[in-house]
Amino acid sequence: MVFENSQAFAEEMDRKDELSEFRNHFHFPAISGKESIYLCGNSLGLQPKKTIEFINQELEDWKNLGVEGHMHARHPWFPYHEFLRDSTARLVGALPHEVVVMNSLTANLHFLMVSFYRPNKKRYKIIFEKGPFSSDRYAFESQAKFHANHGGDQLFDPSKALIELEPREGELTHRxxxxxxxxxxxADELALVLIGGVNYYTGQLFDMKAITAAAHKAGALVGFDLAHATGNVALQLHDWDVDFAAWCSYKYLNAGPGAVGGAFVNDRHSSNANLPRFAGWWGNDPDTRLPCQ
Ligand SMILES: Cc1ncc(COP(=O)(O)O)c(C=O)c1O
Known part of the structure; x- marks a missing residue:
């Protein structure tokens, strides 16, 4: 196909796009009474027309059932995350038991770093891409500070823990x-590689498979912030052997502001009972989740 910079070409492409019908499933905000062309799905996805029906169903069940809704709502709330498991696994190329829908993205990154950023005197550095979203930088810096001192012993200098990749001079993206x-x-000092699968600012899609293989060869673990990748590009987290990942659902998954994020933990790790973790009842074996069971 030869790209043409013309309205006729753009309209022809729209006509041929198999997915163009999906536009009709979303509400578009009107600006000065005119329906907008919306190019901000990277920040907040549009509202699907069905959302109001689904939300109202939950509100009605809550109104009519109160606590009984946990077990008897049309979609019982107690196992709610299980309804989302298979579709989430398909989105990120994971096995169903490797994913969960929970928390916000940054909270998930912190929880995952509790398990996967285990620095010591020698290996404590984190590699990330140039210009990550600010929240990621705050998370990396605070994790490095949190781990730098252990029982009064200075393990490493946290100001030296972060390695920000630099594109070549005059280039905006990384090779x-x-x-x-x-x-x-x-390789000798690397604890973790944690990169945005798609950078939020440049839109660069990283070669997650190659980065994962290189980091593992160096003896480090690998995670991805998939805020701009999940629902946007094809992912194969399990096959690429990624250790962990986290994402939000309010951008390309159109779940609405403040909606619950997601996390992936490779099953090499999730079956490791010795992995350090911050635990709660939802992360426990469902058969022994509650003391009375
Ligand atoms: C790449 C990236 N990481 C992290 C965040 C922070 O997400 P949250 O506020 O849901 O934790 C965002 C938010 O836009 C983002 O774009």
Whole structure:
């Protein structure tokens, strides 16, 4: 196909787009009485027309059933996350038991770093892409500070823990070969590689498979912030052997502001009972989740 910079070409492409019908499933905000062309789905996805029906159903069940809704709502709330398991696994290319829908993205990153950022005196560095979303940088910095001192013993200097990848001079995006080289160069001191699968600002899609393989070769673990990837690009987290990932659902999944995020933990780790973790009842074996069971 030869790209043409013309309205006629754009309209022809729209006509041929198999997915174009999906536009009709969303509400578009009107600006000065005119329906807008919406290019902000990377920040907040549009509201699907069905949302109001689904929300009203839950409100009605809550109104009519109170606490009984946990077990007897049309979609009982107690196992609610289980309804989302298979579709979430398909979205990120995971096995169903490797994913869960819970918390916000940043909260999930912190929980995951509790388990997967285990720095010591020698290996404590985190590699991430140039210009990550601010929240990620705050999370990385605060995790490094949190771990730097252990029982009064200074394990490492937290100001030296973060390695921000740099694109080549005059370039805006990273070359995969350069990322792999940086990983190799820091192999002895690297604890974690944590990159946005798609960078929020440049839109660069990273080669997650190659980055994961290089980080593992260097003896480090690998996670991805998939805020701009989940629902946007094809993902194969399990096959790529990624260790962990987290994402939000209010951008390309159109779940609405403040909607619950998601997390992936490779089943190599989820079956490891010795993995350090911050526990709660939902992460427990469902058969022994409650003391009375
Ligand atoms: C790449 C990226 N990471 C993290 C966040 C923070 O997400 P949350 O506020 O849901 O924790 C955002 C929010 O836009 C983001 O774009």
């Amino acid at each position: 995969t070969a350069d990322i792999l080289k940086t990983i190799e160069q820091h």
